[in-house]
Amino acid sequence: MREIYFDNAATMMKYREAIEAEKNFYREVNANPLRGLYKKSVQATTGVNETRKAILELAKADKSYTVIFSRGTTEALNMVANGLVLGRDGFGVVSKSAKVVVDIESHHSNILPWKQRYKNVVMAKKLDAKELFAAEVICLTGVSNVTGQDFSKRIKIVRKTCPKAILGVDAAQMLGHTRIDIKRLGADFMAFSGHKFGAPMGIGGLIIKKKLAEKLRPLNFGGEMVDSVSVDGEPVFAEIPERLEAGTLSVGAIFGLFEAAKISKRNLYEFRCEDVIYGSVGDYVSELIRETADGLKKTKGVKVLAANGGIVTFQVKGVHPHDVAQILADEGIAVRAGWLCAEPFLRYKGWGPVVRASLSEFNTEVEVEKFLDIIEKIRVKMGVENV
Numbered sequence: 040m041r042e043i044y045f046d047n048a049a050t051m052m053k054y055r056e057a058i059e060a061e062k063n064f065y066r067e068v069n070a071n072p073l074r075g076l077y078k079k080s081v082q083a084t085t086g087v088n089e090t091r092k093a094i095l096e097l098a099k100a101d102k103s104y105t106v107i108f109s110r111g112t113t114e115a116l117n118m119v120a121n122g123l124v125l126g127r128d129g130f131g132v133v134s135k136s137a138k139v140v141v142d143i144e145s146h147h148s149n150i151l152p153w154k155q156r157y158k159n160v161v162m163a164k165k166l167d168a169k170e171l172f173a174a175e176v177i178c179l180t181g182v183s184n185v186t187g188q189d190f191s192k193r194i195k196i197v198r199k200t201c202p203k204a205i206l207g208v209d210a211a212q213m214l215g216h217t218r219i220d221i222k223r224l225g226a227d228f229m230a231f232s233g234h235k236f237g238a239p240m241g242i243g244g245l246i247i248k249k250k251l252a253e254k255l256r257p258l259n260f261g262g263e264m265v266d267s268v269s270v271d272g273e274p275v276f277a278e279i280p281e282r283l284e285a286g287t288l289s290v291g292a293i294f295g296l297f298e299a300a301k302i303s304k305r306n307l308y309e310f311r312c313e314d315v316i317y318g319s320v321g322d323y324v325s326e327l328i329r330e331t332a333d334g335l336k337k338t339k340g341v342k343v344l345a346a347n348g349g350i351v352t353f354q355v356k357g358v359h360p361h362d363v364a365q366i367l368a369d370e371g372i373a374v375r376a377g378w379l380c381a382e383p384f385l386r387y388k389g390w391g392p393v394v395r396a397s398l399s400e401f402n403t404e405v406e407v408e409k410f411l412d413i414i415e416k417i418r419v420k421m422g423v424e425n426v
């Protein structure tokens with residue numbers, strides 16, 4: 040039985056080209072970038088630089104931005120939260136008691152890195168003038184992993200309201216899925232994970248204004264981030280991006296990321312599925328989500344909490360979300376259930392744990408029908424059809 044994979048928000052199904060590129064890197068190149076003068080090392084360095092360019096293009100970032108690679112969104116957000124210089128004045132410098140604002144819909148990865156360093160972290164519910172007042176750093180969800188909502192408009196408004204604050208975007212569910220223009224959003228940095236848009240796991244990073252990256256204190260110290268180390272003197276650090284990328288990068292994954300970025304970019308402007316041409320991959324996925332949500336809404340005892348983009352979040356009356364997910368798993372369907380790493384938001388909404396089906400371009404209508412069929416039988420199966 041082929042599994043139906045409806046957990047693409049946790050990690051998207053991978054593009055064959057991305058897997059091949061990673062495999063081929065280790066088979067045919069397998070050299071450490073930057074370090075060697077031989078052909079294969081140069082090939083590795085070129086691949087890394089080409090991928091930086093492809094990521095910048097995916098976010099329509101101009102030359103004022105660069106890409107710093109990390110393991111993913113979580114590490115990228117930790118890089119900024121830990122790297123901002125604590126001081127009095129200047130761009131990229133924040134005061135010791137800096138007010139940091141994140142939105143209530145944030146993933147834990149956009150809450151905990153800030154909370155561990157700053158005392159005044161506001162989890163904004165409305166992002167109104169009072170919540171934003173005197174904010175030095177604002178980091179907002181780009182696309183929610185709970186509701187699938189796209190917050191681009193809200194981010195632009197916040198930028199206008201707070202022109203001087205350092206503004207970041209958690210783009211884990213955004214990059215590769217929506218057309219982004221980082222400059223128009225007004226973001227100083229954007230954190231992303233390759234595995235959320237068809238690239239291998241273990242690679243992601245920051246798309247960040249160079250002048251902010253130049254200010255960041257590195258999260259890691261070691262090889263290739265330094266030009267000179269002496270016994271007694273201070274080390275002379277390398278320029279960005281290398282200064283913020285100590286150690287050997289996940290180069291195979293970077294080669295895979297290049298392919299995923301290329302495919303995602305193309306899919307954002309035209310997507311073909313069985314002879315139907317869609318304006319973007321998002322149109323195809325949204326149509327599947329609409330069908331899923333409509334079917335769920337017609338099912339007795341099912342409450343749809345949100346349905347946007349590639350995500351539908353719901354609950355089945357009388358059945359714990361984990362039981363729903365288990366029954367689906369037994370039938371070969373993978374979904375996510377629980378707090379979705381967004382416990383403050385689910386508590387704030389009064390929803391508690393939920394079930395999330397997240398679809399991608401690899402899913403089909405037939406799969407949606409099978410999913411709905413099983414959901415329809417769950418309450419009978421659990422003996423709660425009269426609850």
Ligand SMILES: Cc1ncc(COP(=O)(O)O)c(C=O)c1O
Nearest residue numbers: 111112113146148184209211232
């Ligand atoms: C909105 C959001 N932010 C951050 C993350 C963390 O991403 P990663 O685990 O790739 O670092 C996720 C992953 O689910 C997410 O959905």
